[in-house]
Amino acid sequence: EFAHYTSIFFTFAFALEVAVRVVYMRWFFIFGAGNLWNLLDVFFVAAGFLEMLLDEGGAFEVNYLRALRLLRLLRTTTLLRSEPIFSRLRLMLLALGGCLQSLLWVVLLLVFSMYLFAVVFLNTATSYVRSAPEADEDFETMTTFFGSMHMTLLTLGMSVLGGVSWWEVAQPLLNVSVGYLLLFLTFVVLLLLAAMNIFTGIFVNEAVSLASQDSEFAHQEEEAKIRAHLVDLHTYFKEADADVSGTISQEEFRAYMHS
Secondary structure, eight states: OHHHHHHHHHHHHHHHHHHHHHHTTTHHHHHTHHHHHHHHHHHHHHHHHHHHHHHHHHHOOOOHHHHHGGGHHHHHTTHHHHHHHHHHHHHHHHHHHTTHHHHHHHHHHHHHHHHHHHHHHHHHHHHHHHHHHSSSTTTTHHHSSSSSSHHHHHHHHHHHHHHSOOOHHHHHHHOOHHHHHHHHHHHHIIIIIIIHHHHHHHHHHHHHHHHHHHHHHHHHHHHHHHHHHHHHHHHHHHHHOOOOOOSSSSSHHHHHTTO
16 A cells, blocks of 8 residues: 555656656757657656556556556666766766776686686696595595686685685695695785786776766866866955955955965
8 A cells, every 4th residue: 555655656746847847848858858768758657647547447457567667767877977976986887888898808818827727736636636545634625625627716716706715725735835835826916916906907097098088077077176166266255355245345355365
């Protein structure tokens, strides 16, 4: 019952919003900029009232009409372009979309690097398991972490991403040879420092490039600077108006400039 009345309330509220925009925009509502979004809003309002009528009658299934509400989410995407508060979010989304191709190549390079290290550690674990007795304390650890190529790749990935402590993986390698421990530490350092810096660098570079090319973002940034300058000017003029008369005389201006 509560959901029913809530739906009615929002339907009327949305209809009122569309009506106000029609009165304000007149023919520009249909023929002006953003007319497709406006017509989509009219369609949503009509669908909402049709849903109310069919729901009251109870003779028709209105679930398919209720599913149309999800399409209203498309309307919110225009906020990413029109509202300055969403400019940073819009820039981040554009940066993610713009650097996907570069990030894909980076991921492929990382997977290839992990595969090369995995081959070495898998051969090491295989040789160790064949020669060591099953009662050895590192036998179970080796077979668990390096039992197959898939498990070796998973172990290397988890040791970098935090799925498993890298010391749990490094300890049995230390018992085999210090060289394998150093090789494993080299792998961890390379992925944590080099890979993460590459990811960050690509994303930041793409964001800076898009910010310089995006005219709307640049326009919003320019408007923000103008508003900041206006606030500063208002503050200066208010301080210069010594007698609080609403006007600044030449004497007040000179006194303020020499103060």
